[in-house]
Amino acid sequence: MKYLDEIRKNLAERREQGLFRQRSELETLQGAHIRVDGKEYINFSSNDYLGLSSNPELIATARAAAAHWGVGSGASHLVCGHFSAHENFERDFARFVGKPAALSFSTGYMANLGVISALAGRGDAVFADKLNHASLNDACVLSRAEFKRYPHNDMAALERLLSASTASHKLIVSDTIFSMDGDIAPLKELLALAERYDALLYLDDAHGFGVLGNGRGALAEFGLSSPRLIYLATLGKAAGVSGAAVAAELDIIDWLINAARSYIYTTAAPPLLAETLSKSLELIAEENWRREHLQRLVALFREGLSDHAARLMESSTPIQPVLVETNAQALRMSAALKEAGFWIAAIRPPTVPTPRLRVTLTAAHSEDDVKNLAACLRKLLEEAA
Numbered sequence: 504m505k506y507l508d509e510i511r512k513n514l515a516e517r518r519e520q521g522l523f524r525q526r527s528e529l530e531t532l533q534g535a536h537i538r539v540d541g542k543e544y545i546n547f548s549s550n551d552y553l554g555l556s557s558n559p560e561l562i563a564t565a566r567a568a569a570a571h572w573g574v575g576s577g578a579s580h581l582v583c584g585h586f587s588a589h590e591n592f593e594r595d596f597a598r599f600v601g602k603p604a605a606l607s608f609s610t611g612y613m614a615n616l617g618v619i620s621a622l623a624g625r626g627d628a629v630f631a632d633k634l635n636h637a638s639l640n641d642a643c644v645l646s647r648a649e650f651k652r653y654p655h656n657d658m659a660a661l662e663r664l665l666s667a668s669t670a671s672h673k674l675i676v677s678d679t680i681f682s683m684d685g686d687i688a689p690l691k692e693l694l695a696l697a698e699r700y701d702a703l704l705y706l707d708d709a710h711g712f713g714v715l716g717n718g719r720g721a722l723a724e725f726g727l728s729s730p731r732l733i734y735l736a737t738l739g740k741a742a743g744v745s746g747a748a749v750a751a752e753l754d755i756i757d758w759l760i761n762a763a764r765s766y767i768y769t770t771a772a773p774p775l776l777a778e779t780l781s782k783s784l785e786l787i788a789e790e791n792w793r794r795e796h797l798q799r800l801v802a803l804f805r806e807g808l809s810d811h812a813a814r815l816m817e818s819s820t821p822i823q824p825v826l827v828e829t830n831a832q833a834l835r836m837s838a839a840l841k842e843a844g845f846w847i848a849a850i851r852p853p854t855v856p857t858p859r860l861r862v863t864l865t866a867a868h869s870e871d872d873v874k875n876l877a878a879c880l881r882k883l884l885e886e887a888a
């Protein structure tokens with residue numbers, strides 16, 4: 504079959520170029536220490552920033568919630584799949600991030616598709632940072648609005664696009680912490696531009712929720728508050744569970760319930776997850792030591808690589824990419840790190856503009872884990888030079 508032959512050829516080319524994607528099976532819990540194919544690794548690839556994914560209190564909550572609610576929701580939210588566990592979590596979440604109302608989605612990807620395509624359509628315009636997450640870009644395309652991308656964090660370029668736009672409605676879309684670089688968008692400036700040009704501002708805080716602002720995320724960290732601000736947290740990262748929640752004015756949430764297709768036409772997430780997430784919010788609020796430890800690890804990692812500072816990015820967050828020259832070098836270094844017992848993903852184009860090792864630190868790591876990783880990276884970078 505011709506089409507299948509073309510797919511095979513495409514796969515073969517990807518293999519040759521070092522771009523073939525493959526999965527690995529974890530044989531243990533997610534965490535700082537994992538086993539893959541019978542070998543133990545220190546894991547520097549997960550987004551489980553606070554180390555909550557295997558937290559005993561959350562596991563106990565999930566068990567009890569499964570016994571109470573069962574394991575499946577059985578329907579979409581608007582049919583008969585919306586439980587008081589979902590409602591309670593949404594109320595807890597809205598209060599936690601300081602917004603009037605919230606809505607939970609099954610994943611961050613689905614939230615982005617649903618929110619952006621509900622708030623922007625033909626005749627409207629979305630303005631998006633070039634390094635935004637793939638799910639935001641997909642959502643902008645899906646919305647059928649005019650899709651205007653500005654160079655990373657370039658507020659002057661964004662302002663030029665906004666001032667030239669004649670669209671009926673304007674929506675600015677940005678990651679808060681950029682997922683592959685670890686830097687933070689100029690959020691105050693984004694909000695000021697949204698106010699000046701009468702736009703809505705949608706912020707994807709997938710990597711900031713639980714980490715920034717004493718755990719309450721980017722809005723709390725930078726003191727941002729405005730009815731034109733729509734906030735997204737994903738809940739499979741620092742919150743340690745799964746799903747996503749959007750917080751906004753009540754009327755925007757009501758509009759999403761009526762118009763966000765990825766909310767309406769999908770089975771609700773199991774209520775046991777919503778109940779577990781409410782408990783996760785409590786741990787995020789109470790256990791400040793997790794963030795304090797994480798910040799110490801970030802400083803330790805950057806100190807450990809200070810002789811190779813040019814390889815690091817301007818990041819004060821747990822996402823600490825190490826830049827390398829080529830895809831081949833990224834794969835070689837990732838393999839050498841694995842040999843040495845460190846699990847670190849090589850991230851290559853087209854996911855990112857330039858190849859890198861994406862190191863993520865979590866509260867489950869020890870200082871020694873991080874010192875040992877920095878020493879191993881130093882050695883590999885010196886050998887490659």
Ligand code: PMP
Pocket residue numbers: 609610611612613615636638678682707709710737738739746747
């Ligand atoms: N936004 C950003 C910035 C992300 O990094 C991710 C996940 N990698 C998502 C959205 C999607 O979230 P989820 O994994 O819950 O679909």
